[in-house]
Amino acid sequence: MDNNREFLMRRLHSLLGVIPIGLFLTQHLIVNHFATQGVEAFNQAAHFMANLPFVIFLEIFVIYLPLMYHAFYGLYIAFTAKNNPGHYSYMRNMLFVAQRYTGVFLVVFIAWHIFETRFQVAIGAGEADFNMMENILSNPLMFAFYVVGVLSATFHFANGLWSFFVTWGITVSAKAQRYSTYFTLLVFIVLSIIGIRALFAFV
């Protein structure tokens, strides 16, 4: 019983990916979607989120700590795999490889995204509003970076949700896992549309 630390760390990694990080991602993308209703609607929503009571504690315990654990332990997991999509090009193996590539990319993307937005607000160099995102996304390279970032995040979450159901023993049979694939594919498509629509609203 003293040697199951790895087991608990893996389970924690799987849990945190969905609760709270997956939920936060969904909420974040939905709030972003206010941008499609105009500058005023977005700013109002951003203002509401930024002024939630105990917001700093919410950020630390719901976002920063789980996200950091998931990112760093995830890097360890990604780099202990020996990807073999060439000879074993089955769908699940391709998704396995994609999960690792998007994960590593997301560490970079999210670090940059936080630095560019939340960190700038923290040091008083800007305000998290429509304007800020409009400025960032006016650069076509940055826009492309954000599109790839959003798609990586929605893919990583949807595919991670599929693994979550397996890891916790919810989807056991091959049939359950197949239906779970359809369901998580739907999650990926819906969240991607919401996320990308919001990005296009800024340009």
Added chain:
Amino acid sequence: MGEAAKTVIFEIERQNSTDESSYWEKFELPYRANMNVISALMEIRRNPVNMDGKKTTPVNWDMNCLEEVCGACSMVINGKARQSCTALVDQLEQPIRLQPMRTFPVVRDLIVDRSRMFDSLKKVKAWVPIDGTHDLGEGPRMPERKRQWAYELSKCMTCGVCLEACPNVNDKSDFIGAAPLSQVRLMNAHPTGAMNRDERLNAIMGEGGLADCGNSQNCVESCPKGIPLTTSIAALNRDVSIQMFRNFFGSDQSFFVSAENTQAWLKQMSFAPVFAILTK
């Protein structure tokens, strides 16, 4: 088929011993109808001359049953791990590339040492303990339908193909792979084996156990016996999810969580003489 001079070309990754580096050698053999990789290797052994016309050492490989039930002749054929006895030359793209399963230490040429799989089976207690100090009598009966279902899991021949195909079984990780995990499900399904269910579940919650699975599902795609390995893994995931809470909150089904507990229990129940024998 009618051509008289039809030949088959083999490219074989060879290695003289575990520590030496590998090299490739090509062979061209006369084609014979219905030949498989083993019969080709036998032909090379009979006449060990490579494509350059030079005499070389015969290629070493392992084999036993020749009907895909022993697992000994497993190797990587055209990039995929499988048994060479059922690899028919007619169904393979040429040149046919043979490589050892490098997940395991290479003994020589295509022979690998699969001991780690047997060590894993020991680690997860993949057996049904029936020994006692007296006749324990008959165990509970297994329902026939369950026996038929369990038979599918018992087809595992420890060939190592699922480990070779798994991206998470490698030299950077301790992951034991799908085969020994599925055996835990088999042993736990047995009515007598179920008496030690929690011991096995706790074993696979340890280092290199169940949690290291990354769900690439290459194992189930590659298994030559068609064992539902990923279903086994998911079923065990459910079992350990429950076991985890039993261990933490306490349960009558989580007593033997470690050898220390077992020994403490034996002491406590004043089985001191038995304890002395056990720990000798």
